[in-house]
Amino acid sequence: xxxxxxxxxxxxxxxxxxxxxxxxxxxxxxxxxxxxxxxxxxxxxxxxxxxxxxxxxxxxxxxxxxxxxxxxxxxxxxxxxxxxxxxxxxxxxxxxxxxxxxxxxxxxxxxxxxxxxxx
Numbered sequence: 812x813x814x815x816x817x818x819x820x821x822x823x824x825x826x827x828x829x830x831x832x833x834x835x836x837x838x839x840x841x842x843x844x845x846x847x848x849x850x851x852x853x854x855x856x857x858x859x860x861x862x863x864x865x866x867x868x869x870x871x872x873x874x875x876x877x878x879x880x881x882x883x884x885x886x887x888x889x890x891x892x893x894x895x896x897x898x899x900x901x902x903x904x905x906x907x908x909x910x911x912x913x914x915x916x917x918x919x920x921x922x923x924x925x926x927x928x929x930x
Contacts, residue, residue, distance in 0.1 A: 836875075836884060839891035843872050846898035853905035861904035868897035 847868050855861035871894035878887035 836879075836888040836891055839888060839895065840872070840875060840879075843868065843875075843891050843894040843898055846895060846902060847872065850898055850901040850905055853902055854908070855901040855905035858905050858908045861901045861908070864897040864901035864904065868894045868901060871897065 847865065850861065850865050850868070855865045871890045875887040875890035875894065878884075878890060
């Protein structure tokens with residue numbers, strides 16, 4: 812009896828996993844598009860490293876769309892995972908750039924003050 816219950820549980824688990832993979836990854840597509848848009852609005856195209864990741868995210872998203880049209884959902888989901896990662900990195904790099912520039916400016920001021928104090 813116990814082994815029968817385990818077998819039934821395994822069957823439901825496998826069916827559940829298979830069913831989850833058959834659903835189009837439209838949520839992932841929307842998420843990556845939103846993050847790409849956020850990165851663009853944050854100025855990612857003006858920051859070289861961020862611009863590269865933004866471009867990769869856009870390419871991966873477009874590739875995922877083509878795969879979805881071919882009903883290759885599993886591959887599309889992988890493309891979208893990479894797109895999301897690149898878009899998030901582009902966003903983070905775009906947000907970091909102004910903070911880094913300000914930190915560099917303040918550091919230069921401190922160094923000038925130190926030099927003037929020493930002289």
